[in-house]
Amino acid sequence: MDDYSIGVLTNIGLFSFLALSAYLLLIAGEMSFGQQAFFGVGAYTGGMLTAVFGVPLPLAALAAMVSGALAAVLVGFPTLRLRGLYFAMATLAAAEMARILFELLRFQRQIGGELVGPDGTQGFRGIRWVFERGVEPLEYMALIYALLVAVLVLFLWVERSRLGTTLRSIGADPELAASLGIDVNRLKLGVAATAGALAALGGVLFAHHNTYIEPRNFDIMLGVHSLAYALIGGLGTALGPLLGVVLDLGALEGSRWFGSARMIVFGGLVAVLLVFRPRGLLDERAVHWIRSRAFRKS
Amino acid sequence: MLADLVQNTLDGLTAGAAYALLAVGFTLIFGVLHRVNLSYGAAIMFGVYFATWTSLHFEVGLLVLALLTVAGAVLAGAYVERLCFAPHYAAREQPRTGVSSASIAAMVASFALWMQFEEAAILALPKHLYAFPPIYEGGPLQLGPFLLRVESLYLLAAAITVCALLHTILYRTRFGLAVRAVIDVPVAAQLVGINVSSVFVRIFALASAIGGLAGFLIAASHEQVTPMLGMWATIKGMLAMMLGGLGSLPGAVAGGLLLGLVEAHSQWYFGPQMRDLIAYLLIFALLALRPAWMTRWTTTRSAS
Numbered sequence: 001m002d003d004y005s006i007g008v009l010t011n012i013g014l015f016s017f018l019a020l021s022a023y024l025l026l027i028a029g030e031m032s033f034g035q036q037a038f039f040g041v042g043a044y045t046g047g048m049l050t051a052v053f054g055v056p057l058p059l060a061a062l063a064a065m066v067s068g069a070l071a072a073v074l075v076g077f078p079t080l081r082l083r084g085l086y087f088a089m090a091t092l093a094a095a096e097m098a099r100i101l102f103e104l105l106r107f108q109r110q111i112g113g114e115l116v117g118p119d120g121t122q123g124f125r126g127i128r129w130v131f132e133r134g135v136e137p138l139e140y141m142a143l144i145y146a147l148l149v150a151v152l153v154l155f156l157w158v159e160r161s162r163l164g165t166t167l168r169s170i171g172a173d174p175e176l177a178a179s180l181g182i183d184v185n186r187l188k189l190g191v192a193a194t195a196g197a198l199a200a201l202g203g204v205l206f207a208h209h210n211t212y213i214e215p216r217n218f219d220i221m222l223g224v225h226s227l228a229y230a231l232i233g234g235l236g237t238a239l240g241p242l243l244g245v246v247l248d249l250g251a252l253e254g255s256r257w258f259g260s261a262r263m264i265v266f267g268g269l270v271a272v273l274l275v276f277r278p279r280g281l282l283d284e285r286a287v288h289w290i291r292s293r294a295f296r297k298s
Numbered sequence: 299m300l301a302d303l304v305q306n307t308l309d310g311l312t313a314g315a316a317y318a319l320l321a322v323g324f325t326l327i328f329g330v331l332h333r334v335n336l337s338y339g340a341a342i343m344f345g346v347y348f349a350t351w352t353s354l355h356f357e358v359g360l361l362v363l364a365l366l367t368v369a370g371a372v373l374a375g376a377y378v379e380r381l382c383f384a385p386h387y388a389a390r391e392q393p394r395t396g397v398s399s400a401s402i403a404a405m406v407a408s409f410a411l412w413m414q415f416e417e418a419a420i421l422a423l424p425k426h427l428y429a430f431p432p433i434y435e436g437g438p439l440q441l442g443p444f445l446l447r448v449e450s451l452y453l454l455a456a457a458i459t460v461c462a463l464l465h466t467i468l469y470r471t472r473f474g475l476a477v478r479a480v481i482d483v484p485v486a487a488q489l490v491g492i493n494v495s496s497v498f499v500r501i502f503a504l505a506s507a508i509g510g511l512a513g514f515l516i517a518a519s520h521e522q523v524t525p526m527l528g529m530w531a532t533i534k535g536m537l538a539m540m541l542g543g544l545g546s547l548p549g550a551v552a553g554g555l556l557l558g559l560v561e562a563h564s565q566w567y568f569g570p571q572m573r574d575l576i577a578y579l580l581i582f583a584l585l586a587l588r589p590a591w592m593t594r595w596t597t598t599r600s601a602s
């Protein structure tokens with residue numbers, strides 16, 4: 001495989017974590033404009049731990065996920081009781097605050113003759129743990145996809161379980177769910193924490209792939225993109241968000257059919273698609289149809 | 299010390315007047331449709347670029363330029379409404395909590411069109427920055443030791459005029475009556491023969507026209523345009539709308555002025571990054587601690 005394809009595929013894998021994070025909240029009935037912040041928290045935490053403090057990547061990734069979950073609880077605890085769009089606005093404000101805090105974050109140390117660590121708006125250079133250990137791009141891509149498959153298996157298993165049904169029920173009608181004895185607030189906080197950890201995992205992998213991150217990477221555009229990925233791909237199955245990422249990054253970045261007007265074509269296609277399929281390509285109905293077909297044959 | 303305070307207040311009101319005008323258009327759409335139109339700022343940017351492109355190719359006066367900006371923004375707004383919002387009206391009934399998938403779909407679709415507008419603008423005018431003719435040639439007004447930009451007076455006057463006009467439309471015309479009926483109970487409005495969909499289109503056109511006016515005045519007082527105007531207008535309009543308590547027009551003006559004041563003072567004392575941080579913190583704290591402040595205009599609605 002050439003470097004270009006590896007680059008595109010790696011990016012697809014990385015942003016799938018973020019799309020899955022947005023998807024998890026969407027099926028529980030919450031729209032977050034702020035998942036990019038936890039992606040950023042993961043990237044900064046993981047990057048600092050490996051580059052500045054010399055912690056091995058697996059440990060740093062775990063720590064990043066924990067901090068992503070904590071940050072999500074911190075944001076979610078006071079805001080999850082807000083309704084619909086108000087929650088979306090609160091997460092947007094929180095995420096922009098996080099981005100500005102990244103801009104204010106300066107913590108550099110002399111390592112091997114050069115300054116390493118976050119330097120405010122100048123960004124954070126030298127996250128080279130993966131690079132220094134001679135991991136080939138192809139191997140790193142394989143690592144990303146292995147983790148992604150593990151997460152997906154977990155998702156698909158949860159969605160078939162009682163917990164998955166419960167999650168969709170609080171998404172459909174939280175008051176009805178609460179009347180059936182479901183602790184909606186606790187469950188939503190758990191969902192927010194899991195989604196935060198998932199985004200942070202994507203972030204730490206992103207930081208070590210790029211070796212350089214800056215606060216601008218984690219702006220509101222990334223958050224809206226992750227929502228769009230989840231919605232375009234479909235809210236019926238965890239494979240939906242992946243399809244969304246593949247469609248955007250694969251078909252759009254990977255091809256140059258439309259030249260410089262490709263955002264015009266793609267933007268129009270997305271709007272028209274949502275007219276006909278407001279819950280995405282792989283929505284609940286499509287998933288049900290596919291599943292019933294598959295099981296009739298076997 | 300005191301002189302700085304006064305000067306910062308004047309600067310804050312200047313920026314705040316622009317935010318107020320942006321917030322009024324944003325609030326109109328949110329208050330009536332309960333939808334967030336992410337491409338609101340992009341449609342304004344499209345209008346401004348339309349006017350800029352014309353001014354580069356033809357000799358036109360300021361008034362024509364203003365009309366072209368408004369026309370471009372209304373055209374873009376109508377396109378957004380037809381493609382992103384009209385198809386999702388049928389499923390307007392929202393669950394009691396949480397967001398309806400139709401409102402997410404409308405929002406994501408409006409985001410897709412934002413990308414379209416941005417690319418169209420860059421294709422038409424590929425440089426990063428273009429000059430925009432100034433609305434006022436002279437220097438700032440001297441008020442004793444203080445300076446006040448004349449442009450900000452234009453913006454403030456426009457915000458006040460627009461609000462007065464909107465108030466007249468909403469409370470003195472048949473169309474306004476229909477709008478208020480739709481805001482209160484859409485189903486009942488439909489039952490008494492109001493064409494809800496047509497009310498939505500006209501509200502969108504009205505909001506886009508206000509946005510276009512705001513865009514023209516902002517571009518003319520900055521004397522330059524960049525494609526970033528779209529994102530800037532959407533975010534500032536949304537923040538001012540939130541500060542004012544979503545869904546209230548006087549609130550939108552107050553929210554815009556408040557945002558301008560908070561930004562000007564915090565920038566003076568703490569620098570540009572803290573300026574944004576404080577504005578977001580204010581909104582986050584309001585939402586988290588005083589959600590009733592944000593929802594006070596919408597909770598009077600019956601739970602339709």
